[in-house]
Amino acid sequence: xxxxxxxxxxxxxxxxxxxxxxxxxxxxxxxxxxxxxxxxxxxxxxxxxxxxxxxxxxxxxxxxxxxxxxxxxxxxxxxxxxxxxxxxxxxxxxxxxxxxxxxxxxxxxxxxxxxxxxxxxxxxxxxxxxxxxxxxxxxxxxxxxxxxxxxxxxxxxxxxxxxxxxxxxxxxxxxxxxxxxxxxxxxxxxxxxxxxxxxxxxxxxxxxxxxxxxxxxxxxxxxxxxxxxxxxxxxxxxxxxxxxxxxxxxxxxxxxxxxxxxxxxxxxxxxxxxxxxxxxxxxxxxxxxxxxxxxxxxxxxxxxxxxxxxxxxxxxxxxxxxxxxxxxxxxx
Amino acid sequence: xxxxxxxxxxxxxxxxxxxxxxxxxxxxxxxxxxxxxxxxxxxxxxxxxxxxxxxxxxxxxxxxxxxxxxxxxxxxxxxxxxxxxxxxxxxxxxxxxxxxxxxxxxxxxxxxxxxxxxxxxxxxxxxxxxxxxxxxxxxxxxxxxxxxxxxxxxxxxxxxxxxxxxxxxxxxxxxxxxxxxxxxxxxxxxxxxxxxxxxxxxxxxxxxxxxxxxxxxxxxxxxxxxxxxxxxxxxxxxxxxxxxxxxxxxxxxxxxxxxxxxxxxxxxxxxxxxxxxxxxxxxxxxxxxxxxxxxxxxxxxxxxxxxxxxxxxxxxxxxxxxxxxxxxxxxxxxxxxxxxxxxxxxxxxxxxxxxxx
Numbered sequence: 001x002x003x004x005x006x007x008x009x010x011x012x013x014x015x016x017x018x019x020x021x022x023x024x025x026x027x028x029x030x031x032x033x034x035x036x037x038x039x040x041x042x043x044x045x046x047x048x049x050x051x052x053x054x055x056x057x058x059x060x061x062x063x064x065x066x067x068x069x070x071x072x073x074x075x076x077x078x079x080x081x082x083x084x085x086x087x088x089x090x091x092x093x094x095x096x097x098x099x100x101x102x103x104x105x106x107x108x109x110x111x112x113x114x115x116x117x118x119x120x121x122x123x124x125x126x127x128x129x130x131x132x133x134x135x136x137x138x139x140x141x142x143x144x145x146x147x148x149x150x151x152x153x154x155x156x157x158x159x160x161x162x163x164x165x166x167x168x169x170x171x172x173x174x175x176x177x178x179x180x181x182x183x184x185x186x187x188x189x190x191x192x193x194x195x196x197x198x199x200x201x202x203x204x205x206x207x208x209x210x211x212x213x214x215x216x217x218x219x220x221x222x223x224x225x226x227x228x229x230x231x232x233x234x235x236x237x238x239x240x241x242x243x244x245x246x247x248x249x250x251x252x253x254x255x256x257x258x259x260x261x262x263x264x265x266x267x268x269x270x271x272x273x274x275x276x277x278x279x280x281x282x283x284x285x286x287x288x289x290x291x292x293x294x295x296x297x298x299x300x301x302x303x304x305x306x307x308x309x310x311x312x313x314x315x316x317x318x319x320x321x322x323x324x325x326x327x328x329x330x331x332x
Numbered sequence: 333x334x335x336x337x338x339x340x341x342x343x344x345x346x347x348x349x350x351x352x353x354x355x356x357x358x359x360x361x362x363x364x365x366x367x368x369x370x371x372x373x374x375x376x377x378x379x380x381x382x383x384x385x386x387x388x389x390x391x392x393x394x395x396x397x398x399x400x401x402x403x404x405x406x407x408x409x410x411x412x413x414x415x416x417x418x419x420x421x422x423x424x425x426x427x428x429x430x431x432x433x434x435x436x437x438x439x440x441x442x443x444x445x446x447x448x449x450x451x452x453x454x455x456x457x458x459x460x461x462x463x464x465x466x467x468x469x470x471x472x473x474x475x476x477x478x479x480x481x482x483x484x485x486x487x488x489x490x491x492x493x494x495x496x497x498x499x500x501x502x503x504x505x506x507x508x509x510x511x512x513x514x515x516x517x518x519x520x521x522x523x524x525x526x527x528x529x530x531x532x533x534x535x536x537x538x539x540x541x542x543x544x545x546x547x548x549x550x551x552x553x554x555x556x557x558x559x560x561x562x563x564x565x566x567x568x569x570x571x572x573x574x575x576x577x578x579x580x581x582x583x584x585x586x587x588x589x590x591x592x593x594x595x596x597x598x599x600x601x602x603x604x605x606x607x608x609x610x611x612x613x614x615x616x617x618x619x620x621x622x623x624x625x626x627x628x629x630x631x632x633x634x635x636x637x638x639x640x641x642x643x644x645x646x647x648x649x650x651x652x653x654x655x656x657x658x659x660x661x662x663x664x665x666x667x668x669x670x671x672x673x674x675x676x677x678x679x680x681x682x683x684x685x686x687x688x689x
Contacts (some may be wrong), residue, residue, distance in 0.1 A: 289530075290422075314606065
């Protein structure tokens with residue numbers, strides 16, 4: 001919303017420029033022009049880099065696209081020796097591990113943000129906020145090692161037998177407990193994305209004007225109702241932005257996921273089963289891929305990863321726009 | 333304005349001249365140091381960096397820059413002539429050699445071995461044959477108390493637990509050596525899976541790197557996987573002895589790895605593109621391999637070519653002092669003699685670069 005307003009201001013200023021030229025001859029106009037140039041260049045550079053990346057990915061993956069076409073997307077075989085390649089298990093693994101991660105991270109992250117912005121005593125806000133932000137500073141390889149040596153054994157010995165024993169009738173929780181697998185990847189991703197979601201959400205909630213809260217409280221709302229109706233609804237689009245940021249990280253996370261997901265290109269319903277993600281297969285196999293088709297197939301996976309990321313993000317934006325209308329109705 | 337711009341132009345000119353002078357590799361009077369660029373395999377990186385470091389004491393006029401980007405990258409970069417030498421853990425294929433702009437030669441530098449490691453109560457020393465290992469990795473033997481494992485290890489009490497298989501998930505020369513061995517032993521493996529730095533595993537979990545595989549094995553009772561010999565030794569992992577081509581069960585050590593190359597010396601192909609798995613010889617450990625440096629037979633630059641040939645000569649002679657400490661196996665003497673001939677063949681415009689002694 002703020003961005004839109006700023007744009008409007010810009011175009012309003014644009015019209016009376018010639019007059020400004022005569023009124024302030026001492027260079028403010030030139031300053032504006034230079035500033036404009038810098039800003040355009042910055043935007044143009046991003047557009048150029050993005051186009052360059054897409055172009056390079058398409059060119060490099062051309063041999064694989066010609067050879068496998070769209071069947072690459074639906075194929076389930078990944079055999080570097082016989083050069084038979086299909087990316088579906090990786091697409092599935094990327095989406096499922098991110099879904100599991102977000103299912104855990106979104107409530108946790110937004111919950112932590114609500115606590116920090118609305119409920120926590122003032123002296124506790126800064127240190128707790130700092131601790132959460134610190135989680136984002138831990139390198140992903142450290143998360144991965146922690147995943148192998150702490151999380152995976154814990155899951156195998158405690159969590160997975162427990163889940164299998166109580167919820168084992170669900171196909172999600174069946175199969176032998178390896179420790180490493182989709183569940184471990186999802187958990188690692190949730191821990192890694194929580195700081196992003198929590199920190200951005202907290203800023204969003206702090207930006208909600210106090211009048212919103214006062215109005216709700218004045219109507220006799222409880223604290224819970226005030227937070228839910230007046231604060232969260234008001235900041236909805238910002239919160240979605242926070243979740244998208246986390247989702248972006250989850251979809252592209254490579255090292256930590258690779259270390260705990262089990263790296264098996266198979267589509268299994270169970271969260272206990274090992275899986276594989278697009279980013280992981282790139283990290284794992286790119287350095288030693290010697291044949292041209294193999295290398296090209298890996299770049300094709302990279303192209304698909306970009307496509308999946310764009311699609312997931314657009315879908316989320318679309319969701320916000322369609323439900324956003326009713327939010328405006330409430331507010332205005 | 334004009335004086336300023338003239339001064340600016342002069343400054344620019346000076347800066348350009350300075351830049352030209354600073355270009356590395358150009359022989360400038362006084363401080364002449366040649367930079368040799370290399371790229372490739374990660375497995376021999378520790379010994380190569382030791383060598384490059386030691387060699388600057390022998391010949392201070394060279395400096396090496398080696399990027400361990402993986403064998404695939406090494407082959408690509410030397411084929412595109414973007415580096416002066418490449419390094420690989422698996423020999424180049426005929427197709428790859430044909431694609432290179434000129435004749436590339438393989439220089440074996442050191443040896444490595446791959447070992448089976450496991451996690452069982454008490455970690456007894458186990459004996460395996462290639463057939464049993466292949467059956468396990470094919471997913472045909474799934475329990476530790478399988479009759480085939482039991483008959484090889486009579487005195488050992490094997491639990492009735494499932495075998496949790498762990499393999500490398502990242503493309504790796506270690507994997508290549510392992511599956512190359514399984515392919516030689518088992519026809520079924522050769523047909524179903526084959527050889528490669530990454531393969532389609534019939535069973536098991538993938539761990540990233542030696543540490544990923546070893547980490548999962550350490551944490552999982554009943555796990556079995558494979559890692560580099562050096563990694564197993566430094567981390568004191570239990571390792572299995574494997575039956576070699578002469579029918580003897582050989583413990584993987586640096587000596588038994590060197591013995592594998594010695595056993596293969598009689599039938600060494602001229603281009604050294606040879607697999608040492610299941611090599612003949614009573615003392616040979618059967619899952620071993622060379623790692624190679626890749627150089628152009630006819631060097632494009634006389635100075636660099638001479639320095640490179642001199643370095644290679646040093647590496648296969650004096651350089652062989654260092655591998656042991658870093659847990660690589662040194663080349664056996666008969667193979668060094670054979671490689672000498674190869675290094676002597678390195679030329680610049682047809683003229684040999686190493687003095688034939």
